[in-house]
Amino acid sequence: MRIRALGLERYGAFEDRRIEFGSGLTLVVGANEAGKSTTLEALSDLLWTFRGTRQSFHYGLGALSLTADLELPEAPPAGPAEAAGPAAGTARLEVRRRNAGLQTVADGAAFTSPWGAGGAEERRRWRRAFGLSHSELRDGGTRVFEGSGDLAELVFTARSGRAVRGLLDALGAEMDALYKAHRNSRTVKVRTALADYEQRAEQAASSMTRAAHVEDARRELALRHRDAEAAARAARTATAHRDRLEQRVRAAAHVRALMALRERQAALLAAGPTLTADQAAAFDTGTAEITAATAELDRLTAELHDREATRATLTVDERVLADSDAITRLDRVCLARLDDDRRARELADGAARQSDQARALLLGLVGPNDERDTAGLLDHLHVPRDVAAQVDALAATITDVSDELRRAEEALTAARRSHGAATDLAPGPDPAAVGQLKAVLAAVGSEGSASVLTREAVGAAAEAVRSRREALRRAGARDLDGAPPVLPSRAEVRAAGRRLDAAEAELARREEELVGATRDLRLVDSRLAEADQQDLPDQATLEQARTVRAQLWELLVAAADAGADAADAGGAGAAGGASPQRARELLPVLAAGIARADEVADQLIRHADLAARRGQLRREAAVARDRVAAALTATAAAADQAGETRAGWEGLWAAAALAVPDREDVDDVQQAAEEAHRAHADLLAAQERLAGLGDQARAQSVALAEALAQVGAPAPAADLDSLLGAAAAMLAEDDRTREQRAAALHLGRVVEEKERDREKRREELRGAEEEWRVLVRRAGLADVTDPRGWTERRAVLAEASALHDQAQRALRDSAQAAGRYDEFAAEVIGLAARQGLHPDRGAEALAALVDQLSSRFRASAQDQARAAEIDQAVTGLATRADEAARARDDAAARLDALGAQVVLAPGQTLADAAARHRDLAAVAVELASVDVLLRATAPADEPDDLVSELAGRTDADLEADLARARDDHERAAAADKDAWTSVGTVEKHLRDLEGGASAGELHARAQESLALVAETAERYLIARIQHETLGRELEAYERRHASPLLADAGRLLERLTGSRYVALRAVDRGDGARTLRVVRSDEQELGPGELSEGTADQVFLALRLAAIDQLQQERVDRGEPTLPVVLDDILMTFDDERALAALRVLAEFAPRWQIILLTHHKHLTDLARTVVDQLRDDPPSGESLVTITCLPGPNALAAARLPEQIRAAAGGPVSAGPAAWAPPVPAEGGGPGSGPAGRDAGRIRVWARRNGYDVGDRGRIPREIVEAFEAAHPA
Template sequence: MRITRLVLERYGAFADRAVDLGPGLTLVLGPNETGKSTALDALADLLWSIPQQSGRAFRYPRKELRVGARVLLDGVEHEVVRTASGLVGFEGGGGGEPWRGDGDDRARWLTSFGLSHEMLRLGGQDLFEARGDLAALVFRARSGRSVHRLLDELTARADALYKQHRGSRSVVTRQALERYLEVDGEIAGAMADATQVRRAEEDVAALARRAETAAAELREAEAGHLGAAARVRVAETARRLAATRRRVAELHRAGPFLGVEGIAAWRGATERLEKLAGVAEDLAREVAETEGERDAVRVDEALLADAEPVGRLYRDHAARQDDAQRAEGEEADAEAADARARVALAGLVAPAGSGAAGSGAAGSGAAGSGAASGGGSAGGGRAGAEAADAEEAKARLGEVERADAGLTGAGNAGAGQAGAGPARGDARSVAELLAGLWVGDDLAAELDIAAEALDDAEARVVERARDLEGAEEGVEPLDVPDDVVADAVREVVAAVEGGGSAFAELRQARVDEADAERERVGSLAAIGLPPDALDGIGAVPSAEAVRVAGALLVERRKALADAARLVDEGEKRVAALLAQLDDAATGDIPAPGAVDDARAERDALLARALGAWLAGAAPAADPELPVALERAVAGADRVADRVAAHREEAGRRAVLVADHRHESAEVERCRAAVAVAAEAERDAERAWTAVWAGVAAPLPQDGGAFRERLAGALDASGRARVARARAESLRPDVERQREYLAGVLADAGRPRPDADLESLLVAARALLDEHRQAQADLAVARERRAVRERAVQDLDRLREVRDDAAGRWARLLAEAGLADVPPVRWQRRREVLERAREEHRRAEAHRSAASVLRRRCAEFADELALVAARHGVPDGAGAAEELAERVAEARDGAARVRGLDERVERLARRSAEVGTERERLTALLDGLRAEHDDDLDAAAARGRELVELAEADREHRAVISAALPDVDVDDVVDEVEATDDDALALAARAAQARYDEAVSRHQEVRDRLAETRVGHQELLARPGAAELHARAGERLAEVADRVEDYLVVEVQRRLLRRELEAYERKHASPLLEAAGRLLERLTEGRYVALRTHQDRSAALAVVGADERERSPQELSEGTADQVFLALRLAGIASLQRERAARGLPVLPVVLDDVLMTFDDARAGAALRVMAGLAREWQVIVLSHHGHLRDVAASLGGGVSVATLSSAPELEVARSAEEVRDAVRQAAPVAVGAARVAAPKATNLAAVREWARANGRQVADRGRIPADVVEAYELAHR
């Protein structure tokens, strides 16, 4: 399974964010806050569902979260979408997850198929200290996890049976011992005849010792019998082993021989010498061919000496050609700029020799405008002066517009006849023309200032004149209410609405009533009661009564639940005991009284036969008696044998029966307790209901809050009644205030006799508003008249300013030698001259640039000609290319010569190495011949035969050791060699006879012990003591059984642990082998293997290429990370293979910032390893280190790089300093609604519970990762 595209449609802080994942290894890069962690959470939610308390549901609610993906599964591509309700997109349903198997969930995927840098660091430390799941996988993978599971089961079973700590009261053995001691203590008060019981106990103890002795003799006889039979079985093997030993001695006497290492050295040296002979011939032939090829190569050393200048000339050739073209372009641009300057000056320059400037002619006809502007300034009356000013302003505006049009027309005409003036008949340069037309920078600046001042003064005069045209002479008279009437109305309104008045008190009473009613309804609604629920309620119960009744009900309910739980647990124990009894039930185990019944029947028949024999009765008188007696004796023996054979099963069954009886009684007692607790609970329920007379009783845990709400509702109801009564008492006073205000309004001409007080107050406020507005309008009219008078005075002043500016303008024109023209024509002339000057400056800049380029081209041509002449290359357009080609040929030849020389050196070194090795091997063979008298082949043959005989010796010894593990093999061989088969068979039969005799004695003692115990039980069977002793015996048998079970389990556990530890010290873990190969690739061959220490199996060591072990303290931080990464990748590969074997698709593997401590070389090695693994299953690496892009690019194909877009820009409304100032002053730092900060998560238990519910792995103790705490706080904002 592979995910080719992940889309965060609505998830976290993102919308429609897509990440494309490649077919192999995908490297997802992005700086902080670009969504890497969000993408990881989205991938987890896509696979395993969105948690109920999702940490990404802060921008969109959980029900709107939506993650899309394109999934490639079994060669078919599916478009799937994960929402809060499930996964849709696969055929056959909307919720199918074909990758989910048994035990698969988010937590297992994150911990087993994912890895972050923090998990990498902590996991590496745990691994080196043999902690964590991966350590268990590493150290248990050698012997198989099933063996460790068996060891864990044995440990749990042993701990359940017995623990040394006396406080462990729950173990089975201590419970059985406590039950025995309890019964044993009860026996003291109900003992029978102590003397008889003590004597019977002594007989039982003596017979028990004899039974132990007989059992020891039986074990000894059994060992002798088994040993003799084993010697018979291995006799032939022992004789073959003796023959092997004799042949070995013969070979040792025959002469020297080669050992295993000598044979291997002789064979290897011979074969190696044959191969080296051919290698030497090939090397000599290759050296000759290479030297001949070297002599054929020719190199131009002189040209190589000039390689640097030739390369530079070749590189600069195209640039100099471009410089020549650019110089021509610069010169053409200069001519064009001067031409544009001449065209611009055509309207300002008269033909050569005319002696007049066109600008003076163009200004004729404008003098009258100045006179006109000064005339008519006097007149009779202010109205006439204002009219004259307006007419004068209009005339000057028209004159300015006509002058502007005339200048534009003259310029266009001049541009159309550019060749008529300076272009064809005037030989002056553009610089000379500009010098003749320019009046100087200082005078031009003064003219600009004067023109601006004149235009500004004229505009101010015109603007002020227009303002006065529409000004009003005065305002219309206003209908203002009488001030006395308004004051009277205002006084009455203030009295009615003032604090302490009847109307204000009435209004407050109504507000208080509404608030109290709202509080009453709210309190009742909060506890689920209707608004009219207080009608039938008397007094509220006291807090103490509520607390006592509620605590009693909670206590009784808990007691009932505990009793019911005890009944349920007891029934489960009874059912389990019944199941054990069913499992233990078999037809071959006699009933508890079967032995006594069989023996009673036998004894009765025996007494009957004895009585008949003593009476002298003939056998014919009772012919069936002998047969019946024989059958009874045989039956009693069979029952006794069956009891002896199954005594342990019978004891266990008796204990089970007793336990079943005890547990059944306990269940019945618990059922009675349940009935009592149920009645008590009903009494407490009735008492609780009685406390809440008149309302439905709440839950006990809500009683305090319910009472507070109910009391609050009653208090609010009382306050509402008080407010209503106060309002009724105030109504007469309010009516008198209404009548008085109605009379005042009637006097003011606003009669409303039938209106209520509220309406009269509205009418009074309207009257007062009209009075205030009329007063304001009157003030505005007065202000407007004053403003107009000030404007007339201002207009007179502005006319004087305008006249002064016109005089200064005329003086400056005369000083410049220009005609009297308006300012606008001066601006047009100034702009034309500025354009011409700018074009001339551009022309001069183009000419300077062309000069520099021409000089550069000339210097290049001189240097190229010098180098070409030195090497015999014709000077011309292709000289640079020819020189470059010849230099390249020379360099190729030099490189070829160097390569051939290096090859000859390598071949020579290899030839010397081959010769040295041949000499060493020849010396080795000569040494072997000298050691073995030159008969090396015979010594080798004897050595091979000795190796075969040693292997046969080991096989024979293994067979004998398996048959007789406690006997020395050599002693067995010597014994068999000295004894024939008949003697061995005779010894075996004798051992068999001794064994049969021991079995008989042991059975006899056991029978007597059983009879004695029966007599002892009969003594104890008296009322009281018998029952107690029986129970004590059962309990003691139970203790013995539990102890025996514990010893058996403990022996099994210790043996298994010892053998397991020995096995793990000798065998390597397959996971360690796979991780070692990955580590070699990750560290580029520096570290090649992993293994556990020989002295302790629970510690890991790293083995370098130098075969030296290194502890974790000797490794760098990055290397330790690489060790754990290798182990984790090997573990993931193992898990993926298990999934494939189960028919499940492999899962994507996500690695988050695991390359943080890797340098570039090892980061590249890690990416190569991951790219190789990505051919089998998808691997995604998340990182914020941008340099990994270059590392991935250097690997070639197989790695896809996905780049996340940068983080969204913040909407900054203030500077950083302003924000800090606002924070210090507790002011808001951003415009808009502020998000309420999440409270600090101080409850670590709540954080852990939330993390586990959302699939995050956290430990029960210690520090919680910062990212988990941050996600918790984000989810609870």
């Protein structure tokens, strides 16, 4: 699939912009803010969806619109060959993307995209896989070197193992759905099933306590229903009363207006007779006609008098009008003839000057006293054309030979100088000594020599130190430069790890028990609180009430006995302080105590089951508190044990001076420690080899020093590297001495050759000079004439001849212009004589005369036309005045007839009757309006009834009644709401009691949930075992089988870097992850930190292009079309050579899938044209490989204020500036696509504001403003 054009109808800050793309590689070039990033966003939204777009800041999401011209395959591709490019079998289609989806532009039908369903996730996946910006290029390169990101998965995953990795992901997802050991996840299936089991078990335990309350709830519900219905009836009555009073309040003003209108109507009827509707219409029409006819008659009469006065002032000259054609023609050619007169004089003067110049030039050749004219001198000095050509050729030959002779002499001088410098050399060292030095140097550098072995041992020691430091760092050692630590055995470490795992597992189990016990305690406490809220008495309350009753009875008995004893004793006083009065006081108290005891007993009898339930809950709460205390104790003990075990684990590593590793990293730490020991052993071996090779290396150093002393470069105290450097320098000096000797011999031969060349040039010059002398005599020139003199003479003759020819042409043109002027003057003078004028023949006089005649002709013609027009207008005005007078008289007669029909009271006129008719009509309209308002205000009442009811009532009375009705309504509504709320509460309580399942059913459900817990745990264990086993096998497989993507990327990298970097290799980092090494052409491997910025970008670009090619091929294999690839400024860090290579690689990919490269670097266009020239010999499918599209510049901005003022408003410093300033007007012809119809939107807005239009700073400019701008600025 190819996108051949993209249209931004309404998108972002752009409107009606169209961008063309080629079928292959398209280079889109634009300045900053020209819309490159917007183009990338538009392509994303076009392919997938507008949802989540960032370009709806200017137009709303519903107004966004994109169009595209697509090139689609007509049938699904059958293989890679058919899908390789836009060959035969493609069709063009234009589609539009709106918020509702894709549709075809031709008919607006819905369009199903063949590249896949849209959506925000699909757009994100396309941008990640098929789109690339410079920042994503940089970030992606860093991530792939770190072994993360989507590209790293393709790079480090073998192709045949990708299906297995998908299976691993599915197993991981299944494990997470079944159980998560951390992160307190409560949505996994195991925890969900366990929570269901606990909830249903609790429901089964409490299901027996609900049956006793159902009947009470039903009786309560019936009572609440009766109360609610009564409250509803009261509320409806109060609402009706309130509404009726509100209608009366709203209708009061209308009732008063109705009464006033009726009184006014009665007064008008009593004032006198009125006209009927027809009579009033006739009266108004007649009056209007008389007024209009009178005004029209006055206006026409005044205009008639003005026209007649103007006609009297006009005059017509018939003689001038008779010569109108001649005057018009002479006026038209006057300027041309006057210019002929001026030009004739100028040409004559110029011809004289040119003739004098030509003669002066010729006199310079023949002498100043020659009396011949210019033509005679030219004839005298003429040289035949053939002879002149021979002289010219021979002069050029002499000049060339002279130049060659000069260059030969200069070359000879330089050769002699170089030869002299080459022969002044110092003698070099003795060849025998040099040979001895070479022999010693070869022995020192030979394979297996002591010096070479010493260097290898030093390198091995350095590598061992580096490897030891790296292994100690991975092991977590504190001292990276010391000897490797001694670790405990693997068995000891595994045993300590198992103890730590067991302690932590025990702690987790105890914490789970504590959480469960705490949850049970909170549940029992909440149930107990609910039971306590019902305020039920318990057995202790009953016992207390009975005790109080017994005490009161005893007091009463004692008081009665004391009263009887006192009566027997004759009222003697107070036995024990009691009396009959005291007995009477105790009787009501005793009755209350007895009633209280009976009430408590009755409550205990009625709610015996609830009381028993509360007692059971209190016992369960005590048991739950004991469980919590026990769980706290066990958890604390488990925490102490886990702390001791962890301390032992940490001490195990502290003894070895290592950081405490994570449990999953223990094997890696032990392996790193073993590698450190091996590296330490390698270091010791290298140091031992260095000690053994010391004497042999020193002997080789002594021999090399002696050889250097023999060639004159003694260095007795130097080390081996210095001696080797001195030997290399001495051998290089010997090579330079021998080369200089050979150069001296060669330069001697060059001097001889240059001398022979100089003599040859001298002979050629002498021959040419002899031939010159013969030819000069044939041409009739002086013998002393040399080539330079002949060139000067030839130039003078040519210039004089040209001046003479120009003078002759000017004389002829002057005579023709003078003749045309004389004819014009004669005709003007004759015409003036006929008109009675006598002018001079001068040019100015003739021009003035023509102007005078033209002015008289124009005045006479205008007066003649004006007179005819006025005469015609006077006739028409007289006719219209007569018609207006007749119309006025007719209207007056009709009004007189109407006055005869109406009987009027004395002193009244027809106008008074018409006015009363109009007033009565207005009152009738107002009465009808008020009647409609009253019926709308109080639909159930008649207006007359309302008038009768409200006639004597004030607004204050009505408002007071309404306020009382509203208060009554609010009270009734509140009571109704409370009653129905009580009904709902009781109904919900009853549903809760009746809706619960039975205890047996709840127990069965609880057992079902428990079985689901066991089944889910078993499935989790199976998935966990499969995931770990498969993961280990896949990791081992991928380490043995590299991805083929690396090979493809290596070939691309070779082309992108000009064969400097040729391959990529995946290596282990040592921390369980993998990274890349870049291989140079010299087989040296570099890491990411060793690459330059541009090279790192090129590495990732090669990887991304190889990945895109693989993904596109997978789409083709699935029968899907390829997708466009968009690259945004990815060549920013490429130099010209590598940018050219990258463009060629992209151009070669382009036939298989479309590539769009966005950039703001214009020099890439020249490189792209170079690529086109390189590939022009074999264009695929006969189409261009590279298309260059230039975006217009950014939209012009109309500045609102001075920059200093804007900075001041933004809080920045303000410098002194001009007092007044006007916004700059944008230049003509804004960039294409920057506004309506390709015009500059900013320029249109500035013009509109200056001309009084109201236009905003953003958004669509109204069509009428655009049309007015285009009318004022035609193209």
